Amino acid sequence: MKALTDLFREWMPHQRWFGSKGREWADVTEDGFFLDRGNPVVSVHRVRVAYADGGKETYLVPLSWRDHPVEELESALVGAVANDGRETYAYDALRDREATTPWLIHLVNASTVGPMHFHPAGVAYIPEGLPGDIVSGEQSNTSLIYGQEAILKVFRRLEPGLNPDVEVHDALRQAENKHIAPLLGHIAIDDPDPANAQATVAMLQTFVPNASDGWRLATASVRDLYAEGDLHADEVGGDFAGESERLGAATASVHADMAKVLPTEPADESWYAAVAAQMDERLTAAIEIVPQLAEHAEGLRALYASVADSREPVLRQRVHGDLHLGQVLRTATGWIVLDFEGEPARPLAARRELDSPLRDVAGMLRSFDYAARHMLVEQPDDAQRAYRAQEWAARNRAAYCTGYSTASGLDPCGESPLLRAFEADKAVYECVYEARNRPHWLMIPLNSLSRLTGPRSTSSE
Template structure:
């Protein structure tokens, strides 16, 4: 940008919540502007730019859609990146550069490709096939598209690893920020589930991908989905149930007006349905004794890594290894398949038509090869069962509730909803006896191993980021490991 383009870009990127790096010492090593989506000579030029940075966390590439304006726009000040000088054939003078997601007119430009028949270049925009739009926009009962090219959009305030905007209260464009070469699992899985899976997901209406000129790498930049405007988040719904229960001292969860068990059963059924469809439409395998032993080895290695970071993990290490060792006694076969990879109540939506699962990217910090690796469905199941524990105990923490009676109520709520979810999920798992001594089924052994692994990770995460919350996984580890 004017004077130092990379300095302005870096300064903007490292201040964003979606920046995954930590510490200082980051530098921009490459900027790859893609083709213009609107003609900059008109006073508003919009394009995606891929910015690669290097630092303590290694090399990372970020997707930064930028809007180049010939005049400053005060309303867009929050998204100001800096100023720039473009060529005489583009803009004649220094221009103001904004994050395009913070510019309402630029957001309209980003959406235009979904209304065009092909990504071929045009004289007016200069678009090149390095930025490709795939559109599956549906039509309404009158045969018109559910949104139009001039629809207004609103940027969602909640921003973590991605940035999302809602268009005409009907569609949601999720812009992936940290990108890697290859298919984004969120796009891949939604595409695979399209049709029959639409009852359990937010339907995929399109995506944007790019292959920068002169390179072989390909990136998914964004995906367009149906926006479920009347949905409620599963995490908030579960916590509301806990709140209602604790409002009536001594009441059993099943007697509460806000009893959540029925919803937990239906959520289990939905997760099972999605897993079944994923197994039908995506790669699968059968794991025998060797693969189950390898899984135990990976869990041991992860435990070693966590113990190396936090000394407190050592108190659980021996018992955790005993749980993992059970996997080495199993012969299989165990079905392995693609899974959600980061499933918890916050990744679920409760709608009038049933539960929906969202955000199939997997663990955001994990490498792509790990996020697309085959696993057993019990990893996802463990993510939800741990989430019930978090929903109840985070409510206790945040409200300062410490009474023995209330804690007992919360634990009863967790046990009831865990059992209900597992009953809904089914698959012949013995849900009443959580861990029958000397008689573990394969499913029980896998679920126990994943729950311990998840709780250990949570413990380290909370010690690093929210020390006051470390008591939640610590208490569960004490219960799981005696």
């Protein structure tokens, strides 16, 4: 229906979950089916966008249909379509509370609706009949919370294959790992090309109420430290090091269980060389976007070369792939690790590749650095704050490594060229992100590169 594809062309580029803002559209097609014929009617559409640069993407867009405008849904309006001489109004069905019940009803019933298949995990209660409340602030996905029991994450960009978030959560549920929110079910959709695997549409997990995310807790600790002008990080009431140590132990637990229930493989020489080459390529591309990186290029390339020559033993395994303080929740009983889908911008196959657990450790160490230094953006010349930020970051990075080491028997933060290279590679990525989105934050990753490439640098500093 051309009227509908025209609406998608106008509406989608303005949505937070649309990942190709700024790319020129060459063509758009869609196919849809009815998920529910109640009131409102709910349809599900696969929108295929072809770009002028030759790229293609497929997005999932559920719509709810009304025969008149609904004022309280104005922000969710996709547009109006002529239907038998009158207009029918299409809304984003995930932001229309009355349209959110069919997903869980179909999961409970293990339904097949058109090309879509609902797979309950069969292990726990699913709150059938409750409406879902949308989670604000998400980027690449859209999530709905159903009461206090469950959270449905809908993957907006569709790719053939099982999403790692579903795969890893299912495996860790079988391992009875206590640091995850258990999987309650998932939804898949057939690919129009029968040669392709099904794509994952959504996953349902146990909701964790009354939890605090790691970033908020860590930055509150930093604010407490800044407020106490004459106390050290270990003397402030809001000291976070104990939580950092427990988080390190939780990370080690998750890594250990992933290695037990998912494939592993010892790293060989070709793997080290490939990792170093990929880092070098990313640096070359990043310098084009962030010229300030050039002054660190020699040190970074020397660090990457040390990885290519490294023979430190690495058992490659499935990893989180995008671990940071915003991906963990502190509950009354401990830390929960979320979102095992990896970096959504990377192809699904790349996110499922075996890697070193040190990549996750590096991501969390970078996150401690960000938590400590984000408030320096407002006062970049405050030497005392800069010193205190360094002190907080060093204390919490070391505590995290201690927790990981105590739980696993492995010291992740010793003199490992691979860990330092992973950290540096992440910081280069951060430089590109900040230059494009928050130029005033660019100082955070740029400053860290001096430490990471310095001669006496250690990863827990």
